[in-house]
Amino acid sequence: MASLLSRLAPLVITLRGSKRMFSSASRTLARVDKLQRKPASFEPPASLGAARSEFAGWPVYTVTPPGFTRTVVYLHGGCYVFEIDPVHWALIGKLAAEASVRVVVPIMPLAPIGVASAVLPQVADLVQSLEGDVSIVGDSSGGGMALAVAMTLRDREAAPLHHLVLISPWLDISGTDPRLAEIAPRDPWLAVPGTHAAGGLYRDVLGEGDWRVSPIHGSLEGLGPITMFSGTRDILNADAHRLLPLAAEAGVALDFHEGPGMIHNYPILPMPEGDTARAVIVAAVR
Numbered sequence: 001m002a003s004l005l006s007r008l009a010p011l012v013i014t015l016r017g018s019k020r021m022f023s024s025a026s027r028t029l030a031r032v033d034k035l036q037r038k039p040a041s042f043e044p045p046a047s048l049g050a051a052r053s054e055f056a057g058w059p060v061y062t063v064t065p066p067g068f069t070r071t072v073v074y075l076h077g078g079c080y081v082f083e084i085d086p087v088h089w090a091l092i093g094k095l096a097a098e099a100s101v102r103v104v105v106p107i108m109p110l111a112p113i114g115v116a117s118a119v120l121p122q123v124a125d126l127v128q129s130l131e132g133d134v135s136i137v138g139d140s141s142g143g144g145m146a147l148a149v150a151m152t153l154r155d156r157e158a159a160p161l162h163h164l165v166l167i168s169p170w171l172d173i174s175g176t177d178p179r180l181a182e183i184a185p186r187d188p189w190l191a192v193p194g195t196h197a198a199g200g201l202y203r204d205v206l207g208e209g210d211w212r213v214s215p216i217h218g219s220l221e222g223l224g225p226i227t228m229f230s231g232t233r234d235i236l237n238a239d240a241h242r243l244l245p246l247a248a249e250a251g252v253a254l255d256f257h258e259g260p261g262m263i264h265n266y267p268i269l270p271m272p273e274g275d276t277a278r279a280v281i282v283a284a285v286r
Contacts, residue, residue, distance in 0.1 A: 002261050005271035009263055010188035010233070019187070022194030029197050032081045032112075040083040042107045048093050050105070055129070056122040059107040063096040070133040070162060071102045072285050073126065075149070077140025077265065079170075079195055080111045080202035088139070091268045094278060095137070099286040104130065115204035116213045120145065124152040133162040135285040139265055140236070141202075143169025147215040154222045163284045166228040167277075168265045171216040171239035173199030174208040179238035186233045189264045195235075216242055220250035227255045227284045229277050231262025255284075 013019070021027050042059070044050040050061040074092055076084040084107065096103045106126055108119050127134055127149060138146030143166040150164050175192040184191060203213040211218030216239060226247065230240035240256070247254040257280060259266050259273055267277030 003272040006262060006266070006273050009266070009269060009271060013188045013263065018189050019191055022189070022191040025193045025197035028079075028081075028194030029201075032198065032201065035082070035110075036113075042083050044089050044092070044105075045086070048089060048096075055106060055126050058109065058122075060126070061105045061107070063092055063103045063105070065096045065100055065102070068096075068100050068102040070099075070135065070285065071104060071130050072099075072135045072137055073104045073106070073123075073130070075106070075108075075123065075136065075138035075142035075145050077138070077142045077168075077170075078110075079198035080114070080141045080145075081198045083107075083110065087268050087270075090270075091278065095282065095285065098278075099282040101135075101285055111198070111201035112204070114202075116148075116202055116206055116210075117204060120148055120152060120212050124149050124156070124158075127153060127161075128156070128158050134159075135161060135163040135165065137165040137167070137281065137285065138169065139167035139268055141170045143167055144171050144173075144213075144215055147171065148212050148218065150223055151211065151215060151218045151220075160224045162224070164224065164226045165281050165284055166226060166240075167267050167281075168230055168234055168236050169228065169239060169243075170195070170199075170236050171243060172214045173203060174214060175199075177238040177242070179241070180235050183233070183235045183237055187235045187264065188233070190235050192235065216246070220246055220252050223250070223252050225253040225255070225284075227257070227280065229257045229259065229267045229280075231259040231264060231266045233261060234264040234266075236264060255280075
């Protein structure tokens with residue numbers, strides 16, 4: 001049975017106005033324009049003790065627990081246009097503490113300034129610069145980017161990733177999957193018009209079917225193990241189901257966790273179902 005907090009989460013998200021904003025391309029783009037003029041803070045809470053450095057001119061924060069054994073690169077969601085959020089930082093802190101991993105968090109330039117053709121190879125450069133066993137964890141648009149980065153690294157014949165974790169990943173920015181119309185009325189958070197508009201800013205000159213922005217169209221051959229989460233009240237659940245047969249055909253080990261009745265990004269939200277998902281993530285990257 002779904003927890004009380006998971007049943008309340010759709011109401012909280014609705015009251016925040018997220019669905020209304022995403023239900024209109026013009027409202028989404030107006031929000032992006034406002035944030036371009038007055039950017040949101042990306043600073044981590046002081047309690048994390050994150051060290052700041054730079055890579056490719058971007059701020060990069062690293063949370064390093066004592067005696068860490070592996071490294072995780074965390075790619076945050078936000079439709080490529082919204083900044084990292086306190087709930088992301090909370091998950092980052094839990095990964096560092098509970099999995100004993102160093103967590104590296106690039107603060108990538110947001111679209112329309114940061115576009116796929118420039119951002120994606122630089123994130124791959126960052127991952128490739130790290131020594132030892134490296135995993136990538138990404139949520140929502142960060143999940144789509146994580147898969148595209150893994151494909152980029154494979155094509156470069158770089159060292160294989162330890163693990164790839166995709167949390168409610170956005171794998172196709174086109175918004176054309178027929179299941180979207182079926183799921184959309186139950187999704188309290190996302191809608192196609194706004195997400196499609198945001199995706200257009202990120203893809204810039206690339207086509208919607210280019211694997212660098214819609215990795216569902218890329219080859220999964222040669223990728224390492226993947227753990228993926230998706231809720232059934234999330235329009236991106238359509239993307240997750242499309243990835244399953246592709247992974248099977250490519251011989252990729254994909255551990256899929258579907259949350260019945262769960263909303264977008266439920267693994268990073270403060271609810272019992274999120275706690276269960278986070279335990280799986282910790283085990284995957286440990």
